[in-house]
Amino acid sequence: MPKVGMEPIRKAALVRATIAEIGNTGSLDVTVSQIAKRAGMSSALAHHYFGSKEQIFLAAMRHILTLYGAEVRGALAAADGPRGRLIAVIRASFSGGSFRREAVSAWLNFYVMSQIKPEAMRLLLVYQARLRSNLIHDLRPLVGDRAPMLAEGLGAMIDGAYLREALKSGTPDRIRAAEMVLDFLNTELERGA
Amino acid sequence: MPKVGMEPIRKAALVRATIAEIGNTGSLDVTVSQIAKRAGMSSALAHHYFGSKEQIFLAAMRHILTLYGAEVRGALAAADGPRGRLIAVIRASFSGGSFRREAVSAWLNFYVMSQIKPEAMRLLLVYQARLRSNLIHDLRPLVGDRAPMLAEGLGAMIDGAYLREALKSGTPDRIRAAEMVLDFLNTELERGA
DNA sequence: ACGTTTATTGACTCATCAATCAAGAAAACA
DNA sequence: TGTTTTCTTGATTGATGAGTCAATAAACGT
Numbered sequence: 001m002p003k004v005g006m007e008p009i010r011k012a013a014l015v016r017a018t019i020a021e022i023g024n025t026g027s028l029d030v031t032v033s034q035i036a037k038r039a040g041m042s043s044a045l046a047h048h049y050f051g052s053k054e055q056i057f058l059a060a061m062r063h064i065l066t067l068y069g070a071e072v073r074g075a076l077a078a079a080d081g082p083r084g085r086l087i088a089v090i091r092a093s094f095s096g097g098s099f100r101r102e103a104v105s106a107w108l109n110f111y112v113m114s115q116i117k118p119e120a121m122r123l124l125l126v127y128q129a130r131l132r133s134n135l136i137h138d139l140r141p142l143v144g145d146r147a148p149m150l151a152e153g154l155g156a157m158i159d160g161a162y163l164r165e166a167l168k169s170g171t172p173d174r175i176r177a178a179e180m181v182l183d184f185l186n187t188e189l190e191r192g193a
Numbered sequence: 194m195p196k197v198g199m200e201p202i203r204k205a206a207l208v209r210a211t212i213a214e215i216g217n218t219g220s221l222d223v224t225v226s227q228i229a230k231r232a233g234m235s236s237a238l239a240h241h242y243f244g245s246k247e248q249i250f251l252a253a254m255r256h257i258l259t260l261y262g263a264e265v266r267g268a269l270a271a272a273d274g275p276r277g278r279l280i281a282v283i284r285a286s287f288s289g290g291s292f293r294r295e296a297v298s299a300w301l302n303f304y305v306m307s308q309i310k311p312e313a314m315r316l317l318l319v320y321q322a323r324l325r326s327n328l329i330h331d332l333r334p335l336v337g338d339r340a341p342m343l344a345e346g347l348g349a350m351i352d353g354a355y356l357r358e359a360l361k362s363g364t365p366d367r368i369r370a371a372e373m374v375l376d377f378l379n380t381e382l383e384r385g386a
Numbered sequence: 387a388c389g390t391t392t393a394t395t396g397a398c399t400c401a402t403c404a405a406t407c408a409a410g411a412a413a414a415c416a
Numbered sequence: 417t418g419t420t421t422t423c424t425t426g427a428t429t430g431a432t433g434a435g436t437c438a439a440t441a442a443a444c445g446t
Contacts, residue, residue: 004391004393042394128357153376156357157350197422224402235424236405238424389444392444395439402431411423416419
């Protein structure tokens with residue numbers, strides 16, 4: 001019973017299923033059939049809409065990065081002053097949308113993918129550049145020349161927190177993860193002031 | 194012209210080739226044939242000595258962790274006082290042996306592997322526990338109750354630095370990476386004192 | 387009513403690879 | 417010398433999975 005205008009619906013379902021399946025399996029060794037099955041369709045249809053497995057993966061990665069970007073933008077809009085904005089960016093990095101188990105695991109695998117697929121690398125570099133830019137922008141008025149180095153360290157700590165969550169079983173503790181990073185930030189700011 | 198006593202030599206060659214090949218490819222999608230070829234033997238021989246691809250991977254992972262452990266032990270032996278020991282542990286984490294491009298890339302892939310293979314997870318948890326234990330032991334006399342939280346943060350930053358190096362092309366800058374983490378440590382210690 | 391576009395799948399192709407096996411050749415041993 | 421053990425590989429098997437294709441069917445336009 002074919003309906004019309006299925007394309008965006010199917011694509012969205014496949015993207016969701018891909019993230020779930022990667023998070024579940026814990027690796028990129030996921031077959032198109034598995035993804036399609038979870039999304040409720042045949043593997044042939046998945047190929048019909050995306051053309052290749054790689055395109056499906058890239059769409060999933062874009063989706064995760066888009067979610068994250070929206071989260072950060074929203075948090076920044078509601079924040080006040082450099083310090084408030086820094087806190088917002090860090091909190092947003094550990095917000096519910098991007099810090100769910102499956103998303104964290106998928107994220108880790110996208111790092112691996114970026115070592116192989118240039119397009120994935122590109123996407124990841126965009127994310128890193130945006131994070132660094134955000135951090136430096138608001139660190140500069142507070143710590144001056146130390147801003148770039150601090151941004152690097154905070155960025156690394158955020159990524160590392162993700163990495164470590166990917167290993168733990170059970171629900172990620174996003175409050176604790178955020179507090180850990182904020183704690184370091186506070187110490188640095190006290191010193192700078 | 195078969196010689197005798199080849200087993201340890203072959204195994205070592207395979208382990209080295211595995212790390213090189215994973216680092217080179219940037220993923221675990223490496224065939225036994227590729228590894229064997231780089232190690233200068235047939236794939237059948239690799240299976241003969243290791244039994245399965247998974248065992249080859251695990252041996253490679255053990256090797257990397259052993260290298261790292263030795264590096265840390267050595268650095269600790271030459272260090273003095275809590276502060277000196279902390280610096281030693283951090284520096285060792287970025288020492289030449291474990292921070293070469295191929296090793297970093299392989300390391301990242303072992304994280305992925307640990308999501309699938311329990312034995313790999315076990316190995317990684319041993320590494321994490323040892324790092325945490327080392328850090329907390331020497332942080333305690335300097336910062337008291339904040340030690341566990343700080344250790345967590347430093348550990349995350351170290352892992353994050355690895356993660357980020359895996360992406361960059363070119364030789365990893367181990368001095369800079371170590372300085373970044375040491376910088377955070379210093380700030381925290383100044384505050385604690 | 388009828389051709390066209392969109393949706394959908396089962397069946398198939400083709401390549402890849404882990405793992406096995408039989409067999410050869412050199413050393414060790416009796 | 418002959419037998420056993422160690423080392424080694426080419427060839428083969430068996431499974432798996434990405435991507436293709438032909439065919440079906442519903443909606444849409446005319």
